[in-house]
Amino acid sequence: MPTNDAQRTEELLRELEQANSQLLQSEKLAAIGQLAAGVAHEINNPIGYVFSNLKTLADYVRDLLQIIDASDRVASLEELQAVKQRLDYGYIREDVQALINESEEGIERVKSIITALKDFSHIEEDDFATADLHRGLDTTLNLVNNELKYKAEVVKQYGELPEIECLPSQINQVALNLLTNAAQSIEGHGRITLRTGCDATHAWFEVEDTGHGITAEHRERLFDPFFTTKPVGEGTGLGLALSWSIVQKHGGRIEVASEPGQGSRFRVWLPLHQSPNVQPESESR
Ligand SMILES: Nc1ncnc2c1ncn2[C@@H]1O[C@H](COP(=O)(O)OP(=O)(O)O)[C@@H](O)[C@H]1O
Ligand SMILES: [Mg+2]
Structure with missing residues (x-):
């Protein structure tokens, strides 16, 4: 009888140990889930404005190309200046640099998050x-x-x-x-x-x-x-x-x-x- 008891106890202990390690595993998963949500949120914002900047930059490039094309075609400098004015060249000039700077910052931010994630991926x-x-x-x-x-x-x-x-x-x-x-x-x-x-x-x-x-x-x-x-x-x-x-x-x-x-x-x-x-x-x- 004592042998049986001892066996049973051992078995219970083993089960307990297993349950314990499963619990710890599930806590890790929960933490990873939380992390993933945070990371998604944190990356979403810079990706959002970089994407929208890219669209604006595409519009600007199209306008700039129009101005360059016009320079081949127009009869006078005044005509070229009118095209530049119509396409708001002055504004594009200022905005382009701002958009590029902001986009670079956004990509830097994403890069640093990815680097951080790499450290975490060695968790096991x-x-x-x-x-x-x-x-x-x-x-x-x-x-x-x-x-x-x-x-x-x-x-x-x-x-x-x-x-x-x-x-x-x-x-x-x-x-x-x-x-x-x-x-x-x-x-x-x-x-x-x-x-x-x-x-x-x-x-x-x-x-x-x-x-x-x-x-x-x-x-x-x-x-x-x-x-x-x-x-x-x-x-x-x-x-x-x-x-x-x-x-x-x-x-x-x-x-x-x-x-x-x-x-x-x-x-x-x-x-x-x-x-x-x-x-x-x-x-x-
Ligand atoms: N910094 C803290 N300030 C106050 N209470 C804390 C703090 N850290 C832990 N606790 C208490 O300890 C409990 C257990 O923490 P934890 O094991 O991390 O589980 P959980 O955060 O999921 O509740 C918390 O519910 C809280 O009551
Ligand atoms: Mg906690």
Whole structure:
């Protein structure tokens, strides 16, 4: 009988583990979906005006060609000037440069988003690599900026950091979750501060918000899978659970400080180097 029990327990544990990894997977998918929507929105705007500028530029080119063709045909300079006037040459001249500048900016914006996306697309790569934490944070900021900018002013206070050994895209995912939570905690308009620093063995980054804060009662359950105080559809309660497991995989830890009504601060500590056999730190949350 004890053997049977032990077998059953083992089986249950296995099922639980599987369910857990499925949940984390679904949180990742949700985050990717959210990301995709943000990216689509962010790209849509520049593509829209670049496209419309291109149409206007096509009209201008047609008019300019008309003027050049006329120069072969007209009998007098006055006649050519009349054509130029009729086609509003003076205005075209001014507007062309503005349209080109604006279009270039738009394409630059799209390019930077695509670069950021490329960083994120390595999310499933599981190899530790030496990476610049600031670059990862900037990449993540760039991607969520669309959601953040309406909620908060984002302030960066970066310290001096060496490169750290980490799973870069997964750390981006942690930053994404913390930034999203920070934005969601703010009613109306607030401030989100992104700081970094390090000591001899660890680097840290933190996300501080001026949101509604966390009560002592909720504080205990933050990292529990499914713990959410958000309405259905907005919160899955898996963001911090996923972040926790990623940080644990690095042998790091997450510190939380919060004052209800004032705001919250989530600080992620990551070892600068991975020891060959990573032992997750004990239950310090
Ligand atoms: N910056 C924050 N300010 C206030 N509450 C927070 C913050 N971050 C997380 N929380 C609380 O922790 C809960 C769990 O967060 P998370 O695991 O990301 O799930 P979700 O965001 O889907 O609810 C949130 O519902 C919220 O109550
Ligand atoms: Mg969340």
